[in-house]
Amino acid sequence: DTEVTQTPKHLVMGMTNKKSLKCEQHMGHRAMYWYKQKAKKPPELMFVYSYEKLSINESVPSRFSPECPNSSLLNLHLHALQPEDSALYLCASSQGSNTGELFFGEGSRLTVL
């Protein structure tokens, strides 16, 4: 199994809503990532979890709250988002935070109204 699975694939939410994006991998990878990608731009790193601990937060606003319940799961909780937060949110995993390539999920396309 070399897949990273993300749900939902599409999400539309209002600025007052609370929603969550979910990511799952069963490759035994110990590092998991959230990236944000706007149209025609490269992915921008948001968070890195290594061995279920948050190791990097790229100065992401607190309206984005990551959570790593176990080594296979990564969530991104969303609250009070702005329209400019509309983007493709990509989850990825790798063997370790300094080993192996990143495997990406298909992404969750978020629209904030």
Add this chain to the structure above:
Amino acid sequence: GQNIDQPTEMTATEGAIVQINCTYQTSGFNGLFWYQQHAGEAPTFLSYNVLDGLEEKGRFSSFLSRSKGYSYLLLKELQMKDSASYLCAVRDNDTGFQKLVFGTGTRLLVSP
């Protein structure tokens, strides 16, 4: 910090060879990756270089010169399906934590 540059767009003809360049400046270099991303899809891994030299993988090759802060991705025998964005990414250890930072990406259009 990091600075990773690639040409924005390139065009080539089916069957030809194309070279996509990437230059980078980073204080904690620990490897360079190339990813392919088709429109609306996730990036997929193509190649990895951590030492100087050429890595060949079928129709794709990637070269790295650490002293020059330079890499290229070479695509041979181009096919229409190679039309995609190609992302150069550098693994950086600047802050003591490893992270993968992507370059601006190169959109490649292959025409018949």
